[in-house]
Amino acid sequence: MRGVLACVLGGLVIKSVVLRLALAAAVAIAASAASAQTLNTIKSRGGINCGSNGTLAGFGLPDSQGRWTGLDVDFCKALAAAIFNDPNKAKFVPLTAKDRFTALQSGEVDVLARNTTWTSSRDTSLGLNFTAINYFDGQGFIVRKALKVNSALELGDAAVCVQQGTTTELNLADYFRANKMKLKTVTFATSTEALKAYDAGRCDAYTTDASGLAGERLRLANVNDHIILPEVISKEPLGPAVRHGDDQWFDIVKWTHYAMVNAEEFGITQANVDDQKKSDNPDIKRLLGTEGKHGEALGLSDDWAYRIIKHVGNYGEAFERNVGQGSPLKIARGLNGLWNKGGLQFAPPVR
Amino acid sequence: MSDIATTTDAKLMAGQAFVRARPIVPLPPPLTEAGAIGWVRKNLFSSTLNVALTVVCAALIVWLVPPLVKFLLIDAVWTGTSRVDCLPRPDYPEVGACWAFVIDRINFFTYGFYPIEERWRVNVFFVLLAAGVAWMAWLDAPRRDLGVIYFFVVMPVASLILLLGWPLIGLEKVPTTSWGGVLVTVVVSAVGIVFSLPIGIVLALGRRSRMPAVRLFSVIFIEFVRGVPLITVLFMASVMLPLFVPETWSPDKLLRALVGVSLFASAYMAEVVRAGLQAIPKGQYEAAMAVGLSYWKTMGLVVLPQALKITIPNIVNTTIGLFKDTTLVFIVGIFDFLMTIEASRVDPNWATPGISTTGYAFAAIFYLIFCYGMSRYARFVEARLAAGDRR
Numbered sequence: 101m102r103g104v105l106a107c108v109l110g111g112l113v114i115k116s117v118v119l120r121l122a123l124a125a126a127v128a129i130a131a132s133a134a135s136a137q138t139l140n141t142i143k144s145r146g147g148i149n150c151g152s153n154g155t156l157a158g159f160g161l162p163d164s165q166g167r168w169t170g171l172d173v174d175f176c177k178a179l180a181a182a183i184f185n186d187p188n189k190a191k192f193v194p195l196t197a198k199d200r201f202t203a204l205q206s207g208e209v210d211v212l213a214r215n216t217t218w219t220s221s222r223d224t225s226l227g228l229n230f231t232a233i234n235y236f237d238g239q240g241f242i243v244r245k246a247l248k249v250n251s252a253l254e255l256g257d258a259a260v261c262v263q264q265g266t267t268t269e270l271n272l273a274d275y276f277r278a279n280k281m282k283l284k285t286v287t288f289a290t291s292t293e294a295l296k297a298y299d300a301g302r303c304d305a306y307t308t309d310a311s312g313l314a315g316e317r318l319r320l321a322n323v324n325d326h327i328i329l330p331e332v333i334s335k336e337p338l339g340p341a342v343r344h345g346d347d348q349w350f351d352i353v354k355w356t357h358y359a360m361v362n363a364e365e366f367g368i369t370q371a372n373v374d375d376q377k378k379s380d381n382p383d384i385k386r387l388l389g390t391e392g393k394h395g396e397a398l399g400l401s402d403d404w405a406y407r408i409i410k411h412v413g414n415y416g417e418a419f420e421r422n423v424g425q426g427s428p429l430k431i432a433r434g435l436n437g438l439w440n441k442g443g444l445q446f447a448p449p450v451r
Numbered sequence: 452m453s454d455i456a457t458t459t460d461a462k463l464m465a466g467q468a469f470v471r472a473r474p475i476v477p478l479p480p481p482l483t484e485a486g487a488i489g490w491v492r493k494n495l496f497s498s499t500l501n502v503a504l505t506v507v508c509a510a511l512i513v514w515l516v517p518p519l520v521k522f523l524l525i526d527a528v529w530t531g532t533s534r535v536d537c538l539p540r541p542d543y544p545e546v547g548a549c550w551a552f553v554i555d556r557i558n559f560f561t562y563g564f565y566p567i568e569e570r571w572r573v574n575v576f577f578v579l580l581a582a583g584v585a586w587m588a589w590l591d592a593p594r595r596d597l598g599v600i601y602f603f604v605v606m607p608v609a610s611l612i613l614l615l616g617w618p619l620i621g622l623e624k625v626p627t628t629s630w631g632g633v634l635v636t637v638v639v640s641a642v643g644i645v646f647s648l649p650i651g652i653v654l655a656l657g658r659r660s661r662m663p664a665v666r667l668f669s670v671i672f673i674e675f676v677r678g679v680p681l682i683t684v685l686f687m688a689s690v691m692l693p694l695f696v697p698e699t700w701s702p703d704k705l706l707r708a709l710v711g712v713s714l715f716a717s718a719y720m721a722e723v724v725r726a727g728l729q730a731i732p733k734g735q736y737e738a739a740m741a742v743g744l745s746y747w748k749t750m751g752l753v754v755l756p757q758a759l760k761i762t763i764p765n766i767v768n769t770t771i772g773l774f775k776d777t778t779l780v781f782i783v784g785i786f787d788f789l790m791t792i793e794a795s796r797v798d799p800n801w802a803t804p805g806i807s808t809t810g811y812a813f814a815a816i817f818y819l820i821f822c823y824g825m826s827r828y829a830r831f832v833e834a835r836l837a838a839g840d841r842r
Binding site: 165167168199203208314 | 539556628632689691693781782784785791793798800802804807
């Protein structure tokens, strides 16, 4: 069954080349069709359509009752909170990696928050605008503690389990060649099989995106016998994307992320946001809308950021709840920490 | 007993030739021919080939069944709230299926993302559908003519209003992107099965028609659809179609998949029905014509009843295939039953080494029950309709 599936997916990879050509042709039509009226459409519809991943732990996944959870999901809820003061106005459309761009282009969804890697070609020829990076991901390794390996640079001659036909496989080969190490890859059609093989001892290491590693690790027989190596060998900046052609909507999506990051920097949390509203700090006053007309300039109300924090929380809270210490994934902040705490999350000031 | 009988016989027949008045009590058949041993000898060990097959099958059963029972029942975890309960512990070293996970997730498997407070509507739909199927499937049910109207008109309209919502009568709208799980599998299969048979019959008749335009259309449609994989049809419908029509025209994603699946199944059904049509002797057509029946009456009263009867095994075969093919809608991001399992097994709250196996085992049991049910029912109908042939 899984073999057949892999076969089918393999076929789709080939088809995706054809598809991309067709997409490029269609983008021209679609881009002109995409009106600069996304916000009005959303308001008259009474809800935001978010393109989401339904099968990625920590980013977009249904819970046992079928409610959406995850970092990308919380981002959409933040958007809904900013516009409607109601996070439940975010409607989620599950998309696959194949149809996500079409769905955005054709207007089926207003924003694509589906752990999509920001690349130059997607930003240009696919007609997307990436707004901000809400998760800095990269490819990582997991090894057995018993190997006593502390760095990926010590993996020379190691057998590495990897899913075939992915950029992960190519990155792996590049990394080993660049560091003049001998590589023995053991490839599998699906990540599930690759992980099983690693668990069964057929490889010394298993590699995939670091965020995925944190979730898949839990399917190992003995989680505590394994360690994720500190090296990240590729850049996978993930962020929400919108269509070309509507700058106002682009701004709203971008500043929703920045509001959450700024809130964390100023120490504003879901719990203390009401107290912070009385703060004398001019930065906080501008962010929460007690001073200036910054929300109006976006086409929203001035307390837009207050609404986001009140309903969803700041970036750090969303991170810890979905992928950090408050979740089973227990991913460290690392690159996703604030800029003044050793990470890369930096937001321009509201003023 | 036999001693007494003999003495009585002798007394009665004294002085005459021996005539047996009562039948002799038959001896029991030899042990090797009757009873359990005889059955085993006759059915399992009658020839060298049979002996070999029996041994192979027995070996397979011994090899497969005990581990399966151990995994699915004996070592299984039935209660629990998170992955910790399904992990091996010192006092529970071998963990089998994690049914606690399935129990925890059963609502998601059944309803998908359907809003929690609106799920009663899905339950009502299941009841309506079950009632309709029972009415149609029970051949001696009363007023089956009303049943047809209910099944093909009342129920679909009621279900549509119920599931999609109608704000005018107080039912909140639920977009199809929120549908999922068994609901989607049942909707896609039911629509596919219900539409494919009539369209298939029309296409089959069209392909055998003497009107060139009709015949050409049918041939092109059937051959084109049969020449393309279902995945391509779904993929085109969901990825390419929206790019070429304005946003407001773009039909709903689930609707696109429904149309794709129905048309796809129709082409296969058409060929199945055509096989049945060709098996009907020419005399039947000629006889119908001789008594002055029109084309539609010939088909409706004489040919199709016979053709459909002999194609029941193939129709059911296509239906079962369609039921399982509905899982392919996952490729366009529709959360059918299998996809909900796929999404659940990556949930870090439940991720353990055995969770994927548990999920797939549950899916296998689900599909097995439905498909086996369909095939048993078909056998029953077949046997009943064939009663006339057995005279």
